[in-house]
Amino acid sequence: MKQFQFFGAILIVLSCLGCKTDPDLTINFFANYDGEPLVMLKNYAYSGDDDINFSVSDFYFSDCYLTNADGDNVKITDLEFIDFSAQNKDDASALIPISRSYSDIPEDEYTTLTFSIGVNETLNATRPEDYTSDNPLSLSGHYWAAWDSYIFSKFQGTLFNDDLQDVDWLFHPGKDEVFRTFSIPIEWMFGADNTVINLHLDHKKLFVIEGDEYYDIREKPTNHDPNDLEPLIFITENIEGATSITFE
Amino acid sequence: MLSCLQACKDDTNSGVDTDVRLTEIPFDPESFEVSSPDGFPIFEQPENNPLTVEGIDLGRHLFYDPILSRDSTMSCASCHNPELAFTDGKAFSPGVDGIEGPRSSMSLVNIGYNYRGLFWDGRVQSLEEQALLPIEDPIELHHMWDEVIQDLAQHDEYPILFRKAFGIENANQITADLATKAIAQFERILISGGNSKYNIVKFDNTDVFTDEELHGEDLFIDSGAADVIDAECSHCHHGGLFMGDDFFNNGLDSTTNFENLVDLGRGKVTGFAVDNGKFKAPTLRNIALTAPYMHDGRFATLEEVVDHYDSGGHPAPNVDQNIRSLGLSDYDKAALIDFMHTLTDTSYLYPELVTNPH
DSSP, X not given: OHHHHHHHHHHHHHHHHHHOOOOOEEEEEEEEETTEEOOTTOOEEOSTTOEEEEEEXXXXXXXXXXXXXXXXXXEEEEEEEEEHHHHOSSHHHHTSOEEEEEOOOOOEEEEEEEEXXXXXXXXXXXXXXXXXXXXXXXXXXXXXXXXXXXXXXXEEEEEEETTEXXXXXEXXXXXXXXXXXXXXXXXXXXXXXXXXXXXXXXXXXXXXXXXXXXXXXXXXXXXXXXXXXXXXXXXXXXXXXXXXXXXX | OGGGGGGGOOGGGTTOTTOOBOTTSOOOOOBOOOOOOTTOOOOXXXXXXXXXXXXXXXXXXXXXXXXXXXXXXXXHHHHSBGGGTTBOSOSSOBOTTSOBOSSOOOOOTTGGGOOSOBTTTTOBSSHHHHHHHHHHOTTTTOOOHHHHXXXXXXXXXXXXXXXXXXXXXXXXXXXXXXXXXXHHHHHHTOOOOTTSHHHIIIIIOSOOOOHHHHHHHHHXXXXXXXXXXXOOGGGTSBTTTTBOXXXXXXXXXXXXXXXXXXXXXXXXXXXXXXXXXXXXXXXXXXXXXXXXXXXXXXXXXXXXXHHHHHHTOOOOTTBOTTOOOOOOOHHHHHHHHHHHHTTOOOSOXXXXXXXXXX
Protein backbone atom coordinates (compact mmCIF):
# COMPACT_ATOMS: atom_id res chain seq x y z
CA MET A 1 0.00 0.00 0.00
CA LYS A 2 2.81 2.37 0.95
CA GLN A 3 4.45 1.63 -2.40
CA PHE A 4 1.26 2.69 -4.23
CA GLN A 5 1.14 5.88 -2.17
CA PHE A 6 4.79 6.59 -2.95
CA PHE A 7 4.38 6.12 -6.71
CA GLY A 8 1.14 8.04 -6.58
CA ALA A 9 2.91 10.96 -5.00
CA ILE A 10 5.67 10.81 -7.63
CA LEU A 11 3.08 10.82 -10.39
CA ILE A 12 1.37 13.86 -8.90
CA VAL A 13 4.67 15.71 -8.63
CA LEU A 14 5.62 14.78 -12.19
CA SER A 15 2.25 15.80 -13.54
CA CYS A 16 2.51 19.13 -11.74
CA LEU A 17 5.93 19.67 -13.26
CA GLY A 18 4.47 18.84 -16.66
CA CYS A 19 1.78 21.47 -16.14
CA LYS A 20 4.19 24.14 -15.03
CA THR A 21 4.03 27.13 -17.34
CA ASP A 22 5.95 30.36 -17.31
CA PRO A 23 3.88 33.39 -16.41
CA ASP A 24 2.94 35.87 -19.10
CA LEU A 25 5.20 38.86 -19.41
CA THR A 26 3.51 42.24 -19.72
CA ILE A 27 5.01 45.40 -21.10
CA ASN A 28 3.22 48.60 -20.15
CA PHE A 29 3.95 51.67 -22.25
CA PHE A 30 3.48 55.00 -20.47
CA ALA A 31 3.76 58.41 -22.09
CA ASN A 32 5.02 61.17 -19.81
CA TYR A 33 6.18 64.73 -20.09
CA ASP A 34 8.75 65.84 -17.55
CA GLY A 35 7.41 63.31 -15.07
CA GLU A 36 3.71 64.03 -15.63
CA PRO A 37 1.38 61.80 -17.62
CA LEU A 38 1.26 63.12 -21.19
CA VAL A 39 -2.19 64.24 -22.29
CA MET A 40 -2.78 65.04 -25.94
CA LEU A 41 -3.17 68.77 -26.63
CA LYS A 42 -2.36 69.72 -23.04
CA ASN A 43 0.28 72.44 -22.71
CA TYR A 44 3.55 71.76 -20.91
CA ALA A 45 6.55 73.98 -20.25
CA TYR A 46 9.19 73.47 -22.92
CA SER A 47 12.29 75.62 -23.17
CA GLY A 48 12.59 79.31 -22.37
CA ASP A 49 9.12 80.84 -22.43
CA ASP A 50 7.74 78.28 -24.83
CA ASP A 51 5.00 75.85 -23.98
CA ILE A 52 4.46 72.75 -26.04
CA ASN A 53 1.69 70.31 -26.72
CA PHE A 54 1.50 67.01 -28.55
CA SER A 55 -1.28 65.98 -30.90
CA VAL A 56 0.39 62.83 -32.19
CA SER A 57 2.82 60.42 -30.57
CA ASP A 58 3.22 56.94 -31.96
CA PHE A 59 5.93 54.54 -33.06
CA TYR A 60 6.73 51.05 -34.21
CA PHE A 61 8.35 49.10 -31.35
CA SER A 62 10.18 46.15 -32.82
CA ASP A 63 12.68 43.33 -32.43
CA CYS A 64 12.36 43.34 -28.65
CA TYR A 65 14.22 40.71 -26.66
CA LEU A 66 15.66 40.01 -23.23
CA THR A 67 19.19 38.79 -22.65
CA ASN A 68 20.17 36.72 -19.65
CA ALA A 69 23.48 36.58 -17.79
CA ASP A 70 24.73 33.83 -20.12
CA GLY A 71 24.13 36.03 -23.13
CA ASP A 72 21.14 34.05 -24.34
CA ASN A 73 18.45 36.09 -26.07
CA VAL A 74 14.73 35.49 -25.59
CA LYS A 75 12.48 37.15 -28.12
CA ILE A 76 9.52 39.05 -26.70
CA THR A 77 7.96 40.52 -29.83
CA ASP A 78 8.75 41.20 -33.46
CA LEU A 79 6.56 44.25 -33.81
CA GLU A 80 4.07 46.42 -31.96
CA PHE A 81 2.49 49.69 -32.93
CA ILE A 82 2.29 51.97 -29.91
CA ASP A 83 -0.10 54.88 -30.36
CA PHE A 84 -0.26 57.27 -27.43
CA SER A 85 -2.39 59.68 -29.46
CA ALA A 86 -5.18 57.11 -29.41
CA GLN A 87 -4.74 56.40 -25.70
CA ASN A 88 -3.75 59.56 -23.83
CA LYS A 89 -6.77 61.68 -24.69
CA ASP A 90 -7.53 63.09 -21.26
CA ASP A 91 -6.17 63.08 -17.70
CA ALA A 92 -7.82 59.79 -16.80
CA SER A 93 -6.89 57.83 -19.90
CA ALA A 94 -3.30 59.12 -19.71
CA LEU A 95 -2.85 57.16 -16.48
CA ILE A 96 -3.69 53.91 -18.24
CA PRO A 97 -0.77 52.35 -20.05
CA ILE A 98 -0.85 50.65 -23.41
CA SER A 99 -0.35 47.02 -22.42
CA ARG A 100 0.95 44.07 -24.37
CA SER A 101 1.30 40.54 -22.95
CA TYR A 102 3.60 37.77 -24.11
CA SER A 103 3.77 34.10 -23.29
CA ASP A 104 6.55 31.52 -23.42
CA ILE A 105 9.16 33.76 -21.81
CA PRO A 106 11.33 31.56 -19.56
CA GLU A 107 11.69 32.49 -15.90
CA ASP A 108 15.23 33.77 -15.59
CA GLU A 109 17.40 36.64 -14.49
CA TYR A 110 17.77 39.10 -17.32
CA THR A 111 20.46 41.72 -17.73
CA THR A 112 19.52 43.55 -20.93
CA LEU A 113 16.35 44.69 -22.64
CA THR A 114 16.77 45.39 -26.33
CA PHE A 115 14.28 47.01 -28.66
CA SER A 116 14.19 49.02 -31.85
CA ILE A 117 12.16 52.00 -32.94
CA GLY A 118 10.90 51.60 -36.47
CA VAL A 119 11.08 48.54 -38.69
CA ASN A 120 14.20 46.75 -39.77
CA GLU A 121 15.54 46.82 -43.30
CA THR A 122 13.78 43.61 -44.29
CA LEU A 123 10.37 44.80 -43.18
CA ASN A 124 11.03 48.25 -44.55
CA ALA A 125 11.37 46.73 -48.00
CA THR A 126 7.71 45.71 -47.80
CA ARG A 127 4.64 47.90 -48.21
CA PRO A 128 1.29 48.27 -46.43
CA GLU A 129 -0.59 46.48 -49.20
CA ASP A 130 1.46 43.37 -48.38
CA TYR A 131 -0.36 42.99 -45.07
CA THR A 132 -3.87 42.32 -43.84
CA SER A 133 -5.54 44.97 -41.76
CA ASP A 134 -4.79 43.26 -38.43
CA ASN A 135 -1.07 43.85 -38.97
CA PRO A 136 0.20 47.31 -37.96
CA LEU A 137 2.36 47.32 -41.08
CA SER A 138 -0.86 47.68 -43.09
CA LEU A 139 -1.19 51.27 -41.85
CA SER A 140 -0.68 53.22 -45.05
CA GLY A 141 -0.59 56.42 -43.01
CA HIS A 142 2.71 55.17 -41.67
CA TYR A 143 4.23 54.57 -45.06
CA TRP A 144 5.80 57.35 -47.07
CA ALA A 145 5.60 56.34 -50.71
CA ALA A 146 8.00 59.03 -51.85
CA TRP A 147 10.65 57.58 -49.51
CA ASP A 148 9.84 53.92 -50.09
CA SER A 149 9.90 53.67 -46.31
CA TYR A 150 7.69 53.19 -43.34
CA ILE A 151 7.35 56.17 -41.04
CA PHE A 152 8.96 54.75 -37.91
CA SER A 153 7.43 57.21 -35.50
CA LYS A 154 5.31 60.32 -35.50
CA PHE A 155 5.61 63.15 -33.05
CA GLN A 156 3.77 66.37 -33.71
CA GLY A 157 2.10 69.24 -31.92
CA THR A 158 2.25 72.98 -31.40
CA LEU A 159 4.63 75.35 -29.65
CA PHE A 160 3.11 78.32 -27.82
CA ASN A 161 4.58 81.56 -26.58
CA ASP A 162 2.74 84.66 -25.36
CA ASP A 163 5.13 86.92 -27.24
CA LEU A 164 5.69 84.90 -30.39
CA GLN A 165 3.69 83.25 -33.11
CA ASP A 166 2.45 79.75 -32.39
CA VAL A 167 4.43 77.15 -34.31
CA ASP A 168 3.12 73.80 -35.48
CA TRP A 169 5.88 71.22 -35.33
CA LEU A 170 6.15 67.75 -36.78
CA PHE A 171 8.77 65.01 -36.94
CA HIS A 172 8.13 61.84 -38.90
CA PRO A 173 11.33 59.77 -38.87
CA GLY A 174 11.71 57.05 -41.47
CA LYS A 175 14.21 55.36 -43.83
CA ASP A 176 16.72 52.65 -42.99
CA GLU A 177 19.38 55.16 -41.97
CA VAL A 178 17.16 56.33 -39.12
CA PHE A 179 16.37 52.86 -37.74
CA ARG A 180 17.84 52.52 -34.27
CA THR A 181 18.23 49.66 -31.81
CA PHE A 182 18.67 50.28 -28.10
CA SER A 183 20.04 47.85 -25.52
CA ILE A 184 19.28 48.94 -21.99
CA PRO A 185 21.02 47.28 -19.02
CA ILE A 186 18.59 45.90 -16.45
CA GLU A 187 18.68 43.70 -13.39
CA TRP A 188 15.46 41.77 -13.42
CA MET A 189 14.36 38.37 -12.24
CA PHE A 190 11.37 37.43 -14.36
CA GLY A 191 9.14 35.02 -12.44
CA ALA A 192 5.77 34.55 -10.85
CA ASP A 193 5.97 37.69 -8.75
CA ASN A 194 7.82 39.82 -11.28
CA THR A 195 6.06 39.83 -14.62
CA VAL A 196 5.68 43.45 -15.65
CA ILE A 197 8.05 45.80 -17.45
CA ASN A 198 6.94 49.43 -17.40
CA LEU A 199 8.45 51.54 -20.18
CA HIS A 200 8.05 55.26 -19.56
CA LEU A 201 8.75 57.56 -22.49
CA ASP A 202 9.41 61.09 -21.32
CA HIS A 203 8.48 63.24 -24.28
CA LYS A 204 10.39 66.28 -23.08
CA LYS A 205 13.61 64.30 -23.26
CA LEU A 206 12.98 63.58 -26.93
CA PHE A 207 14.22 67.10 -27.59
CA VAL A 208 17.03 67.43 -25.09
CA ILE A 209 20.44 68.29 -26.50
CA GLU A 210 22.34 68.38 -23.23
CA GLY A 211 21.40 69.38 -19.70
CA ASP A 212 18.86 72.19 -20.00
CA GLU A 213 19.53 72.77 -23.66
CA TYR A 214 16.68 71.73 -25.92
CA TYR A 215 16.19 71.44 -29.65
CA ASP A 216 15.14 74.73 -31.20
CA ILE A 217 11.79 73.72 -32.62
CA ARG A 218 11.18 77.23 -33.91
CA GLU A 219 14.32 77.03 -36.02
CA LYS A 220 13.17 73.90 -37.84
CA PRO A 221 9.67 72.93 -36.77
CA THR A 222 8.87 70.31 -39.37
CA ASN A 223 10.92 67.62 -40.90
CA HIS A 224 10.00 64.74 -43.11
CA ASP A 225 12.69 65.42 -45.64
CA PRO A 226 14.68 62.37 -46.79
CA ASN A 227 17.55 64.67 -47.72
CA ASP A 228 17.83 66.08 -44.21
CA LEU A 229 17.73 63.16 -41.81
CA GLU A 230 19.75 64.74 -39.03
CA PRO A 231 16.80 66.06 -36.99
CA LEU A 232 15.00 62.75 -37.42
CA ILE A 233 18.01 60.78 -36.24
CA PHE A 234 18.33 63.20 -33.30
CA ILE A 235 14.74 62.59 -32.17
CA THR A 236 15.01 58.85 -32.67
CA GLU A 237 18.29 58.48 -30.81
CA ASN A 238 16.86 60.51 -27.95
CA ILE A 239 14.24 57.84 -27.39
CA GLU A 240 16.85 55.78 -25.56
CA GLY A 241 17.55 58.52 -23.02
CA ALA A 242 13.87 59.39 -22.80
CA THR A 243 12.99 55.84 -21.82
CA SER A 244 13.03 54.74 -18.20
CA ILE A 245 12.19 51.26 -17.01
CA THR A 246 10.53 50.01 -13.86
CA PHE A 247 9.44 46.51 -12.94
CA GLU A 248 6.54 44.97 -11.08
CA MET B 1 -42.68 33.18 -58.86
CA LEU B 2 -43.39 32.56 -55.22
CA SER B 3 -46.92 31.44 -56.10
CA CYS B 4 -45.57 28.15 -57.43
CA LEU B 5 -44.20 27.47 -53.98
CA GLN B 6 -47.51 27.85 -52.25
CA ALA B 7 -48.02 24.10 -52.53
CA CYS B 8 -45.19 23.80 -50.06
CA LYS B 9 -46.94 25.94 -47.53
CA ASP B 10 -46.94 24.34 -44.10
CA ASP B 11 -50.54 23.63 -43.12
CA THR B 12 -49.73 23.79 -39.42
CA ASN B 13 -49.00 27.46 -39.82
CA SER B 14 -51.60 28.35 -42.39
CA GLY B 15 -52.65 31.94 -42.12
CA VAL B 16 -49.12 33.12 -41.52
CA ASP B 17 -48.29 34.70 -44.85
CA THR B 18 -44.56 34.44 -44.40
CA ASP B 19 -44.58 30.72 -43.71
CA VAL B 20 -43.44 29.35 -47.07
CA ARG B 21 -41.19 26.37 -47.29
CA LEU B 22 -38.30 26.80 -49.72
CA THR B 23 -36.50 23.49 -49.55
CA GLU B 24 -37.50 22.58 -53.09
CA ILE B 25 -35.19 25.30 -54.33
CA PRO B 26 -31.55 24.25 -54.64
CA PHE B 27 -29.05 25.83 -52.25
CA ASP B 28 -25.65 25.66 -53.85
CA PRO B 29 -23.95 29.03 -53.45
CA GLU B 30 -20.96 29.73 -55.66
CA SER B 31 -17.95 31.26 -53.97
CA PHE B 32 -16.87 34.62 -55.39
CA GLU B 33 -13.19 35.53 -55.55
CA VAL B 34 -12.09 39.16 -55.75
CA SER B 35 -9.03 40.15 -57.71
CA SER B 36 -8.06 43.59 -56.45
CA PRO B 37 -6.62 46.32 -58.67
CA ASP B 38 -2.87 46.82 -58.42
CA GLY B 39 -1.78 48.85 -55.42
CA PHE B 40 -4.95 48.22 -53.47
CA PRO B 41 -4.92 46.74 -49.96
CA ILE B 42 -5.50 43.03 -49.52
CA PHE B 43 -9.20 42.31 -49.94
CA GLU B 44 -10.72 41.05 -46.70
CA GLN B 45 -14.16 39.76 -45.84
CA PRO B 46 -15.68 38.51 -42.60
CA GLU B 47 -15.53 34.77 -41.99
CA ASN B 48 -19.25 34.69 -41.27
CA ASN B 49 -20.19 36.40 -44.51
CA PRO B 50 -18.03 35.17 -47.39
CA LEU B 51 -18.83 36.49 -50.83
CA THR B 52 -21.01 34.30 -53.02
CA VAL B 53 -22.53 34.98 -56.41
CA GLU B 54 -25.97 34.49 -54.90
CA GLY B 55 -25.31 36.67 -51.88
CA ILE B 56 -24.07 39.52 -54.04
CA ASP B 57 -27.09 39.17 -56.30
CA LEU B 58 -29.50 39.31 -53.37
CA GLY B 59 -27.64 42.33 -52.01
CA ARG B 60 -27.88 44.05 -55.36
CA HIS B 61 -31.65 43.52 -55.45
CA LEU B 62 -32.06 44.88 -51.93
CA PHE B 63 -29.73 47.83 -52.52
CA TYR B 64 -31.77 49.15 -55.41
CA ASP B 65 -35.20 48.29 -54.03
CA PRO B 66 -37.36 51.00 -52.37
CA ILE B 67 -39.04 48.20 -50.43
CA LEU B 68 -36.53 49.11 -47.70
CA SER B 69 -38.11 52.52 -47.10
CA ARG B 70 -41.28 53.25 -45.17
CA ASP B 71 -43.20 54.68 -48.14
CA SER B 72 -41.37 52.65 -50.79
CA THR B 73 -39.97 55.79 -52.41
CA MET B 74 -36.29 55.46 -51.57
CA SER B 75 -33.65 52.79 -51.75
CA CYS B 76 -30.01 52.72 -50.74
CA ALA B 77 -29.27 53.89 -54.27
CA SER B 78 -31.21 57.11 -53.69
CA CYS B 79 -28.27 58.46 -51.69
CA HIS B 80 -25.67 56.22 -53.30
CA ASN B 81 -26.24 56.64 -57.02
CA PRO B 82 -23.96 54.58 -59.28
CA GLU B 83 -23.96 57.42 -61.78
CA LEU B 84 -22.24 59.60 -59.16
CA ALA B 85 -19.74 57.05 -57.86
CA PHE B 86 -22.41 55.94 -55.39
CA THR B 87 -22.97 59.38 -53.87
CA ASP B 88 -25.97 61.67 -54.45
CA GLY B 89 -24.33 64.92 -55.47
CA LYS B 90 -25.89 66.78 -52.55
CA ALA B 91 -24.43 68.43 -49.50
CA PHE B 92 -27.08 66.85 -47.31
CA SER B 93 -29.28 63.95 -48.32
CA PRO B 94 -33.02 64.14 -47.68
CA GLY B 95 -34.76 61.03 -46.33
CA VAL B 96 -38.28 59.79 -47.04
CA ASP B 97 -39.78 62.61 -44.96
CA GLY B 98 -37.81 65.24 -46.80
CA ILE B 99 -35.65 65.90 -43.75
CA GLU B 100 -32.01 66.44 -44.60
CA GLY B 101 -29.38 64.43 -42.79
CA PRO B 102 -26.50 66.22 -41.09
CA ARG B 103 -23.77 64.99 -43.42
CA SER B 104 -23.06 64.37 -47.07
CA SER B 105 -23.45 60.79 -48.26
CA MET B 106 -20.12 59.05 -48.70
CA SER B 107 -19.10 57.20 -51.83
CA LEU B 108 -19.42 53.45 -51.63
CA VAL B 109 -16.80 52.82 -54.31
CA ASN B 110 -14.08 50.60 -52.83
CA ILE B 111 -15.87 50.77 -49.47
CA GLY B 112 -15.04 47.08 -48.91
CA TYR B 113 -11.42 48.04 -48.34
CA ASN B 114 -12.35 50.39 -45.54
CA TYR B 115 -11.26 48.41 -42.49
CA ARG B 116 -10.90 51.21 -39.94
CA GLY B 117 -14.32 52.64 -39.34
CA LEU B 118 -17.22 53.55 -41.59
CA PHE B 119 -19.20 56.78 -41.88
CA TRP B 120 -17.49 60.16 -41.59
CA ASP B 121 -16.94 59.54 -37.88
CA GLY B 122 -16.01 55.85 -37.97
CA ARG B 123 -18.84 54.89 -35.65
CA VAL B 124 -19.33 51.42 -37.07
CA GLN B 125 -16.72 48.86 -37.98
CA SER B 126 -18.36 46.64 -40.59
CA LEU B 127 -20.54 47.02 -43.65
CA GLU B 128 -22.99 44.57 -42.11
CA GLU B 129 -23.36 46.80 -39.07
CA GLN B 130 -23.58 49.91 -41.24
CA ALA B 131 -26.36 48.53 -43.44
CA LEU B 132 -28.60 48.05 -40.42
CA LEU B 133 -28.79 51.72 -39.57
CA PRO B 134 -30.34 53.69 -42.47
CA ILE B 135 -33.46 51.52 -42.56
CA GLU B 136 -34.75 52.70 -39.19
CA ASP B 137 -33.11 56.13 -39.14
CA PRO B 138 -36.01 58.64 -39.10
CA ILE B 139 -34.13 61.01 -41.37
CA GLU B 140 -33.24 58.31 -43.85
CA LEU B 141 -35.50 55.40 -44.86
CA HIS B 142 -37.58 55.67 -41.66
CA HIS B 143 -38.90 52.13 -41.76
CA MET B 144 -38.90 49.28 -39.23
CA TRP B 145 -36.85 46.18 -39.81
CA ASP B 146 -39.75 43.97 -38.62
CA GLU B 147 -41.94 45.40 -41.34
CA VAL B 148 -39.21 45.21 -43.96
CA ILE B 149 -38.71 41.54 -43.14
CA GLN B 150 -42.46 40.94 -43.41
CA ASP B 151 -42.51 42.63 -46.82
CA LEU B 152 -39.52 40.64 -48.03
CA ALA B 153 -40.98 37.34 -46.82
CA GLN B 154 -44.24 38.03 -48.64
CA HIS B 155 -42.51 39.13 -51.80
CA ASP B 156 -42.65 37.01 -54.95
CA GLU B 157 -38.92 36.91 -55.48
CA TYR B 158 -37.01 37.62 -52.27
CA PRO B 159 -37.64 34.36 -50.39
CA ILE B 160 -36.10 32.51 -53.33
CA LEU B 161 -33.12 34.85 -53.45
CA PHE B 162 -32.57 34.45 -49.70
CA ARG B 163 -32.83 30.69 -50.09
CA LYS B 164 -30.21 30.67 -52.83
CA ALA B 165 -27.90 32.98 -50.94
CA PHE B 166 -28.18 31.70 -47.40
CA GLY B 167 -30.01 28.38 -47.52
CA ILE B 168 -33.03 29.39 -45.46
CA GLU B 169 -35.66 26.67 -45.45
CA ASN B 170 -38.66 28.89 -44.97
CA ALA B 171 -39.53 32.47 -45.90
CA ASN B 172 -40.09 33.19 -42.24
CA GLN B 173 -36.36 32.70 -41.67
CA ILE B 174 -35.54 35.93 -43.48
CA THR B 175 -33.87 38.26 -40.99
CA ALA B 176 -32.35 41.71 -40.88
CA ASP B 177 -29.03 40.01 -40.24
CA LEU B 178 -29.23 38.11 -43.55
CA ALA B 179 -30.48 41.16 -45.44
CA THR B 180 -27.59 43.30 -44.23
CA LYS B 181 -25.11 40.53 -44.93
CA ALA B 182 -26.32 40.47 -48.53
CA ILE B 183 -26.16 44.25 -48.88
CA ALA B 184 -22.64 44.19 -47.43
CA GLN B 185 -21.60 41.54 -49.96
CA PHE B 186 -22.91 43.71 -52.80
CA GLU B 187 -21.12 46.77 -51.45
CA ARG B 188 -17.84 44.86 -51.17
CA ILE B 189 -17.68 44.24 -54.90
CA LEU B 190 -18.14 47.93 -55.83
CA ILE B 191 -14.50 48.05 -56.81
CA SER B 192 -13.07 50.59 -59.20
CA GLY B 193 -9.68 52.02 -60.00
CA GLY B 194 -7.86 49.49 -62.16
CA ASN B 195 -8.68 51.45 -65.31
CA SER B 196 -7.83 54.85 -63.86
CA LYS B 197 -5.05 56.74 -65.57
CA TYR B 198 -3.11 56.55 -62.30
CA ASN B 199 -3.13 52.75 -62.38
CA ILE B 200 -2.44 52.61 -66.09
CA VAL B 201 0.62 54.84 -65.66
CA LYS B 202 1.88 53.27 -62.44
CA PHE B 203 1.18 49.60 -62.98
CA ASP B 204 0.40 48.95 -66.65
CA ASN B 205 3.11 51.30 -67.95
CA THR B 206 1.12 51.91 -71.12
CA ASP B 207 0.63 55.64 -70.62
CA VAL B 208 2.46 58.53 -69.00
CA PHE B 209 1.38 61.48 -66.92
CA THR B 210 1.21 64.88 -68.54
CA ASP B 211 3.61 67.48 -67.18
CA GLU B 212 0.78 68.95 -65.13
CA GLU B 213 -0.25 65.58 -63.70
CA LEU B 214 3.35 64.78 -62.86
CA HIS B 215 3.77 68.10 -61.12
CA GLY B 216 0.52 67.49 -59.27
CA GLU B 217 1.81 64.14 -58.07
CA ASP B 218 5.06 65.74 -56.87
CA LEU B 219 3.05 68.27 -54.90
CA PHE B 220 0.69 65.63 -53.56
CA ILE B 221 3.22 63.10 -52.30
CA ASP B 222 6.06 65.48 -51.46
CA SER B 223 8.39 63.79 -53.89
CA GLY B 224 11.30 65.94 -52.79
CA ALA B 225 11.69 67.26 -56.31
CA ALA B 226 13.54 70.56 -56.44
CA ASP B 227 11.43 73.71 -56.17
CA VAL B 228 8.24 71.76 -55.57
CA ILE B 229 6.11 72.72 -52.59
CA ASP B 230 4.99 70.00 -50.24
CA ALA B 231 1.22 70.29 -50.41
CA GLU B 232 0.98 67.85 -47.46
CA CYS B 233 -1.89 65.92 -49.13
CA SER B 234 -0.59 62.43 -48.57
CA HIS B 235 -0.38 62.78 -44.81
CA CYS B 236 -4.12 62.13 -44.81
CA HIS B 237 -4.79 60.59 -48.25
CA HIS B 238 -2.38 57.72 -48.72
CA GLY B 239 -1.95 54.18 -49.91
CA GLY B 240 -3.55 52.66 -52.96
CA LEU B 241 -6.91 54.14 -52.05
CA PHE B 242 -5.59 57.61 -51.23
CA MET B 243 -7.58 57.35 -48.02
CA GLY B 244 -6.87 58.08 -44.38
CA ASP B 245 -6.74 55.41 -41.71
CA ASP B 246 -7.38 57.99 -39.02
CA PHE B 247 -9.55 61.04 -38.32
CA PHE B 248 -8.47 64.65 -38.74
CA ASN B 249 -9.55 68.19 -38.09
CA ASN B 250 -8.72 69.76 -41.43
CA GLY B 251 -9.43 73.33 -40.41
CA LEU B 252 -12.94 73.76 -41.72
CA ASP B 253 -14.22 75.89 -38.83
CA SER B 254 -12.72 78.44 -36.47
CA THR B 255 -13.03 77.76 -32.78
CA THR B 256 -10.98 78.55 -29.73
CA ASN B 257 -12.21 75.54 -27.82
CA PHE B 258 -13.41 72.05 -28.53
CA GLU B 259 -17.10 72.70 -27.98
CA ASN B 260 -18.18 75.39 -30.45
CA LEU B 261 -18.55 73.12 -33.42
CA VAL B 262 -21.75 72.41 -35.32
CA ASP B 263 -20.74 68.80 -35.81
CA LEU B 264 -18.51 67.11 -33.22
CA GLY B 265 -17.60 64.36 -35.69
CA ARG B 266 -15.30 61.71 -34.24
CA GLY B 267 -15.55 63.29 -30.80
CA LYS B 268 -19.19 62.31 -30.53
CA VAL B 269 -18.14 58.70 -31.03
CA THR B 270 -15.17 58.57 -28.67
CA GLY B 271 -16.47 61.02 -26.08
CA PHE B 272 -13.09 62.76 -25.99
CA ALA B 273 -13.07 66.50 -26.58
CA VAL B 274 -9.73 66.29 -28.39
CA ASP B 275 -11.51 64.36 -31.14
CA ASN B 276 -14.19 66.97 -31.71
CA GLY B 277 -14.29 68.27 -35.26
CA LYS B 278 -12.29 65.35 -36.61
CA PHE B 279 -13.57 63.40 -39.61
CA LYS B 280 -12.41 60.58 -41.79
CA ALA B 281 -10.18 61.47 -44.73
CA PRO B 282 -12.15 59.76 -47.52
CA THR B 283 -10.73 57.98 -50.52
CA LEU B 284 -9.74 60.20 -53.41
CA ARG B 285 -10.42 57.44 -55.90
CA ASN B 286 -13.11 58.93 -58.19
CA ILE B 287 -13.03 62.15 -56.19
CA ALA B 288 -13.79 64.13 -59.35
CA LEU B 289 -17.18 62.40 -59.45
CA THR B 290 -18.22 62.90 -55.83
CA ALA B 291 -18.87 66.62 -55.40
CA PRO B 292 -19.78 68.35 -53.18
CA TYR B 293 -16.90 67.85 -50.78
CA MET B 294 -16.26 67.54 -47.04
CA HIS B 295 -18.58 65.96 -44.49
CA ASP B 296 -21.04 68.80 -44.94
CA GLY B 297 -20.63 69.26 -48.67
CA ARG B 298 -19.50 72.85 -48.22
CA PHE B 299 -17.21 72.89 -51.22
CA ALA B 300 -18.83 72.51 -54.63
CA THR B 301 -15.67 71.93 -56.61
CA LEU B 302 -12.17 70.54 -56.28
CA GLU B 303 -10.92 74.07 -56.95
CA GLU B 304 -12.62 75.21 -53.74
CA VAL B 305 -11.12 72.28 -51.86
CA VAL B 306 -7.60 73.08 -53.03
CA ASP B 307 -8.11 76.77 -52.20
CA HIS B 308 -9.14 75.78 -48.69
CA TYR B 309 -6.00 73.73 -48.10
CA ASP B 310 -3.80 76.37 -49.72
CA SER B 311 -5.20 78.95 -47.31
CA GLY B 312 -4.20 76.93 -44.26
CA GLY B 313 -7.79 76.56 -43.13
CA HIS B 314 -9.32 77.97 -39.97
CA PRO B 315 -7.78 77.80 -36.51
CA ALA B 316 -8.94 75.32 -33.90
CA PRO B 317 -7.05 73.65 -31.04
CA ASN B 318 -6.81 70.30 -32.79
CA VAL B 319 -6.31 71.28 -36.41
CA ASP B 320 -3.77 68.90 -37.87
CA GLN B 321 -0.25 70.33 -38.10
CA ASN B 322 -0.19 69.58 -41.80
CA ILE B 323 -2.97 72.07 -42.45
CA ARG B 324 -0.94 75.20 -43.07
CA SER B 325 -0.71 77.97 -45.60
CA LEU B 326 0.96 76.42 -48.63
CA GLY B 327 1.61 79.24 -51.08
CA LEU B 328 0.53 77.31 -54.14
CA SER B 329 0.56 79.04 -57.50
CA ASP B 330 -2.38 78.82 -59.90
CA TYR B 331 -0.34 76.31 -61.86
CA ASP B 332 0.27 74.23 -58.73
CA LYS B 333 -3.44 74.19 -57.91
CA ALA B 334 -4.42 73.19 -61.42
CA ALA B 335 -1.74 70.49 -61.39
CA LEU B 336 -3.03 69.04 -58.15
CA ILE B 337 -6.52 68.82 -59.60
CA ASP B 338 -5.18 67.27 -62.79
CA PHE B 339 -3.45 64.66 -60.68
CA MET B 340 -6.63 63.92 -58.73
CA HIS B 341 -8.45 63.43 -62.04
CA THR B 342 -6.04 60.60 -62.83
CA LEU B 343 -7.74 58.71 -60.00
CA THR B 344 -11.05 58.65 -61.87
CA ASP B 345 -12.30 55.33 -63.16
CA THR B 346 -15.91 55.19 -64.26
CA SER B 347 -15.72 51.47 -64.87
CA TYR B 348 -16.17 48.77 -62.27
CA LEU B 349 -14.21 45.60 -61.76
CA TYR B 350 -17.46 43.63 -61.95
CA PRO B 351 -19.75 45.88 -64.04
CA GLU B 352 -22.35 43.19 -64.62
CA LEU B 353 -22.92 42.93 -60.88
CA VAL B 354 -23.27 46.65 -60.21
CA THR B 355 -26.33 47.64 -62.23
CA ASN B 356 -29.89 47.97 -61.01
CA PRO B 357 -31.65 44.61 -61.49
CA HIS B 358 -35.18 45.95 -61.12
